[in-house]
Amino acid sequence: MALLQISEPGQTPDPHARRIAVGIDLGTTHSLVASVRHGVAECLPDSAGRVILPSVVRYLDGNRRQIGFDARDQQAADPENTLVSVKRFMGRRLADLVGHERLPYRFVDQPGMVAIDTRQGVKTPVEVSADILATLRYRAEDTFNDDLFGAVITVPAYFDDAQRQATKDAAQLAGLNVLRLINEPTAAAVAYGLDNGSEGLYAVYDLGGGTFDISLLKLHKGVFEVVAAGGDAALGGDDFDQALADWALAQAGVSAVSAHDKRAVLVAARRAKESLTTADITDVACQLDGHDLAVHVSRQQFDALTRPLVDRTLAAVRKVLRDARVKPADVQGVVMVGGSTRMPAVQTAVGALFGRPPLTNLNPDEVVAVGAAIQANALAGNGRDGELLLLDVIPLSLGLETMGGLVERVIERNTTIPVAKAQDFTTFKDGQTAMAIHVLQGERELVSECRSLARFELRGIPPMVAGAARIRVTFQVDADGLLSVAARELGSGVEASVVVKPSYGLADDQIASMLRDGFDSAEADMAARSLRESRVEAERMTLATRAALAADGSLLTEAEQQDIEALLQHLARAAAGDDHAAIDAQVERLAEGTEAFAAARMNRGIQAALTGRKLNDI
Amino acid sequence: MNLSDDDFTLFGLPQRFGLDEVALDQSWRALQAQVHPDRFASEGGSAQRLAMQWAVRVNEAYRRLKDPVARGAYLCGLRGAAVDAERNTAMPASFLMQQMTWREALDDAGTLDAVEALDDEVAAQERDMVQALGRSLDEQGQPEAAAQQVRALMFVARFRADIRKRLEALDA
Numbered sequence: 073m074a075l076l077q078i079s080e081p082g083q084t085p086d087p088h089a090r091r092i093a094v095g096i097d098l099g100t101t102h103s104l105v106a107s108v109r110h111g112v113a114e115c116l117p118d119s120a121g122r123v124i125l126p127s128v129v130r131y132l133d134g135n136r137r138q139i140g141f142d143a144r145d146q147q148a149a150d151p152e153n154t155l156v157s158v159k160r161f162m163g164r165r166l167a168d169l170v171g172h173e174r175l176p177y178r179f180v181d182q183p184g185m186v187a188i189d190t191r192q193g194v195k196t197p198v199e200v201s202a203d204i205l206a207t208l209r210y211r212a213e214d215t216f217n218d219d220l221f222g223a224v225i226t227v228p229a230y231f232d233d234a235q236r237q238a239t240k241d242a243a244q245l246a247g248l249n250v251l252r253l254i255n256e257p258t259a260a261a262v263a264y265g266l267d268n269g270s271e272g273l274y275a276v277y278d279l280g281g282g283t284f285d286i287s288l289l290k291l292h293k294g295v296f297e298v299v300a301a302g303g304d305a306a307l308g309g310d311d312f313d314q315a316l317a318d319w320a321l322a323q324a325g326v327s328a329v330s331a332h333d334k335r336a337v338l339v340a341a342r343r344a345k346e347s348l349t350t351a352d353i354t355d356v357a358c359q360l361d362g363h364d365l366a367v368h369v370s371r372q373q374f375d376a377l378t379r380p381l382v383d384r385t386l387a388a389v390r391k392v393l394r395d396a397r398v399k400p401a402d403v404q405g406v407v408m409v410g411g412s413t414r415m416p417a418v419q420t421a422v423g424a425l426f427g428r429p430p431l432t433n434l435n436p437d438e439v440v441a442v443g444a445a446i447q448a449n450a451l452a453g454n455g456r457d458g459e460l461l462l463l464d465v466i467p468l469s470l471g472l473e474t475m476g477g478l479v480e481r482v483i484e485r486n487t488t489i490p491v492a493k494a495q496d497f498t499t500f501k502d503g504q505t506a507m508a509i510h511v512l513q514g515e516r517e518l519v520s521e522c523r524s525l526a527r528f529e530l531r532g533i534p535p536m537v538a539g540a541a542r543i544r545v546t547f548q549v550d551a552d553g554l555l556s557v558a559a560r561e562l563g564s565g566v567e568a569s570v571v572v573k574p575s576y577g578l579a580d581d582q583i584a585s586m587l588r589d590g591f592d593s594a595e596a597d598m599a600a601r602s603l604r605e606s607r608v609e610a611e612r613m614t615l616a617t618r619a620a621l622a623a624d625g626s627l628l629t630e631a632e633q634q635d636i637e638a639l640l641q642h643l644a645r646a647a648a649g650d651d652h653a654a655i656d657a658q659v660e661r662l663a664e665g666t667e668a669f670a671a672a673r674m675n676r677g678i679q680a681a682l683t684g685r686k687l688n689d690i
Numbered sequence: 691m692n693l694s695d696d697d698f699t700l701f702g703l704p705q706r707f708g709l710d711e712v713a714l715d716q717s718w719r720a721l722q723a724q725v726h727p728d729r730f731a732s733e734g735g736s737a738q739r740l741a742m743q744w745a746v747r748v749n750e751a752y753r754r755l756k757d758p759v760a761r762g763a764y765l766c767g768l769r770g771a772a773v774d775a776e777r778n779t780a781m782p783a784s785f786l787m788q789q790m791t792w793r794e795a796l797d798d799a800g801t802l803d804a805v806e807a808l809d810d811e812v813a814a815q816e817r818d819m820v821q822a823l824g825r826s827l828d829e830q831g832q833p834e835a836a837a838q839q840v841r842a843l844m845f846v847a848r849f850r851a852d853i854r855k856r857l858e859a860l861d862a
Contacts, residue, residue: 489749491749663735674741
């Protein structure tokens with residue numbers, strides 16, 4: 073709590089400067105939180121001075137849990153209840169998880185998203201991720217001794233709608249206000265671009281623990297445009313560990329059966345892999361039930377046995393270059409992200425493909441969180457205006473099921489978001505009064521080979537002959553890359569729509585109930601939290617409206633200004649009370665009352681943009 | 691400025707096929723810098739919704755203007771000669787012959803290099819067709835002829851998509 077507000081002479085303290093916004097890299101193997109402090113983006117350390125939080129949660133007896141290093145240290149001792157790399161399960165079904173039978177968990181094959189049975193009951197990947205995010209939130213709140221205004225959370229560029237939605241749900245569950253989901257490679261480029269002032273076409277090669285992303289970005293005057301993105305959502309450092317572990321077991325002629333053994337040999341393989349970054353030879357060594365495992369491995373052997381994995385990344389790189397219609401030589405720099413890019417064989421292979429050594433001067437573990445923090449700072453309104461704008465694309469095509477189990481694409485991959493597109497369909501039977509709408513994501517032509525995102529029905533179509541009805545299906549993808557779909561029969565105006573929640577279907581009321589069961593179990597805490605959130609929202613709206621009035625008040629008549637002023641007064645009175653519903657109602661009234669003003673400001677901005685450009689031309 | 695203004699007006703560009711791509715890109719960035727929802731992340735729901743509408747509109751126009759075939763089709767529509775590719779499928783015999791020759795060449799091309807060579811040939815033809823489309827619209831004032839050229843270009847685009855699929859299959 074600040075007792076004195078000190079400001080420079082002639083300057084009023086800017087309320088925006090107090091907004092604390094963080095960037096969070098929710099990674100497969102580890103997670104980080106970063107924030108802009110004193111003009112510099114940096115990762116926030118825990119009380120022991122470590123910035124990395126292993127993405128590991130261990131569920132203990134009596135509703136207790138360990139998160140991070142403590143949990144990671146216990147994974148071999150308590151593998152079934154110590155959940156690692158859950159990011160790979162986000163928004164996935166059991167059938168999607170290649171090699172899940174090798175993992176030590178008791179999977180629960182739920183519709184939509186797999187879950188894991190622990191001694192604290194069944195946990196979804198969303199809940200586990202929320203535990204990790206909440207830990208980072210508390211770390212940031214302790215660092216600043218204040219509530220957070222909001223967070224930017226990074227996701228692999230290749231994440232589909234279900235995985236993005238699951239990530240956003242996890243953040244909500246952790247009590248975070250999500251300012252934006254951004255792609256990890258974009259965040260990395262933000263960190264590199266601003267530090268180095270680079271312009272041109274860049275590739276970001278991001279090989280993390282469980283995911284691989286390759287993105288092409290065009291950097292131009294502070295605008296980061298994702299030209300193309302691709303990758304593999306199930307390929308990462310874990311696979312290198314697995315390959316080395318399988319090889320070592322085969323060399324020794326033994327097999328790991330128990331959960332403990334499986335985990336122990338993976339941990340040993342990981343250690344060996346890391347030491348081969350600098351050493352030429354090392355051991356895969358651990359204790360298994362009944363005997364010891366100790367196998368020599370040279371870097372050459374390791375490179376040979378993991379070459380197929382590296383080649384898979386290179387094929388994805390070539391595909392993205394083709395999508396963007398550029399040659400490797402057009403790329404002016406390659407940014408390396410993710411701990412797995414420390415492997416010398418990876419750096420060599422990437423360098424050979426592009427014909428230039430990749431950039432490695434920022435810490436590959438921290439670069440994503442740092443970029444996210446810079447973006448969070450800009451979104452919270454702390455940065456200088458117009459400093460940074462991210463223009464992102466959707467990573468996978470979106471479409472609908474049509475006759476014969478085929479997919480009709482509505483929005484192609486690599487389309488800049490936000491985007492909306494409509495497509496017209498018709499009925500195929502006489503007198504058909506309903507139409508099933510099946511939304512899919514993916515590049516394949518068969519429904520069975522794409523990911524099913526949602527199903528809904530348009531009912532109440534007036535009976536007509538086949539082919540006479542005109543059903544317009546509109547897809548809208550927002551700036552977070554999340555999809556909503558609406559269908560409308562144009563003759564009768566019958567409508568149906570869904571915000572595409574992945575099929576695992578965490579509806580908002582389910583999230584609310586999980587929130588109640590979760591961190592703040594007591595009723596009173598819940599109410600206090602609602603009130604605090606309402607007050608924060610009221611303050612946010614008030615600040616935004618005041619700032620808009622100061623900048624563009626001249627667009628309003630005296631009477632209009634007074635109306636808005638009155639709404640602000642009502643809101644201030646409500647916010648002073650304890651009724652969160654009353655505050656929410658006044659916030660909503662202010663939003664409605666300023667709608668026309670917002671439209672006028674938007675128009676002024678567009679006019680300014682065009683005039684500015686024309687002035688530049690002269 | 692209105693959501694319903696035509697794409698050229700929205701981007702402050704002359705309504706013609708020939709296009710200054712640098713000016714188009716600059717306009718797009720300048721407009722997005724004004725209307726993108728990120729610019730309103732700390733404001734209320736109504737500003738967010740409005741920003742979303744505008745950003746969608748700007749992206750839609752940008753995509754259409756950037757792609758020569760889409761731009762040509764759009765101009766034909768503005769000038770009263772809708773392309774209407776779904777119902778109007780009649781093509782000159784010589785064009786159809788060439789399509790068949792290309793399709794056979796794609797079937798026969800067994801290596802990455804052979805497929806890429808075919809793609810280069812098709813791309814060269816596509817460039818000539820785009821130039822002819824530009825002349826029909828900007829010099830000769832013949833939107834009907836232009837609409838026919840757009841339909842032909844749509845065939846070529848579909849063929850090149852098939853070539854890309856083949857390239858991916860060969861590279862996998």
